Amino acid sequence: MDIKTDDYRVWYDPEANTVFFQGFLRLDGMEAYSPVMSLLLDAVEKQPQITLNLRQLEFLNSSGISMLSMFVVKVRQRGDVQLYLQGAENVLWQTKSLKNLQRLMPGLQLEFA
């Protein structure tokens, strides 16, 4: 599972049970994020835990933030998945917006490095 363009890359590493995000993601609306969403849902299927590593994602537009919030709620609805988000403390949007996802799922683990 790997989505790669000139601007960004999203891929799943089954060994680390982690979805990595890299680059600049600013797709045109929520619908344009459905391939990324599918990748996330496939990755979490039947897993008791999953990590999203966003540290190299320099830019995410608000449609992308909406997509992440939608994924968080899907995980919450499953009820049996531990979700970890890894952010970078030197990437501004992550320091500004990631913590809000905990409003949707207080059990979400957010680690900054």
Next chain:
Amino acid sequence: MTETFTPIILGQYIPQIPPSEEYLTLHFSPTAAPRNRRWRNYGLSADFLGDYFAAFFPGGELLAGKINRRDTVKAAVSYVANELLENAVKYSDSTVNIPISITLYLYEQAIIFRVINHATLDTVHQYQTYLQQLLNADMDEFYTQQLEKTAMGLGESHMGLLTMINDYGAEFGWRFSPVSSAETITVDVMAQLQV
């Protein structure tokens, strides 16, 4: 009979923008190229604006976190400019061939963004109803509700506007005024960002 539309101002709209020695305006023609090709240009333009205005700020000192003032300005300007442009494109009346404009004004402690686009009366009415709710609500509560609604896939998200206000502390003002025909409205959005 056509409905008459009187100009309306909402939020912290600044009628006279204070003089600024550094400002920059970009115009985008809405029909020059297919939307998917133009879309990438909005992102690139937002990055350019971020780089351009960041160059006026010092790079060395670290702010509260791990990001210096220059990089903070760069990332914040790029985020806000991109969201404003995306919204202007999304809600523009594509049948009216008037360019979208974005101007940034630089001050010592703030940057003012001004975006002008044209929208249909229907779009404007819906937007105004939403803005009235937003302006009368407790922001924190409203944000959480809207995030939950968006995450459940219920209706329009407006997360761009909400993240700019809630996460970046941008102060917004809007002016809606009719163009010659009452069916097209000029939407003039101002966002003030402390830097």
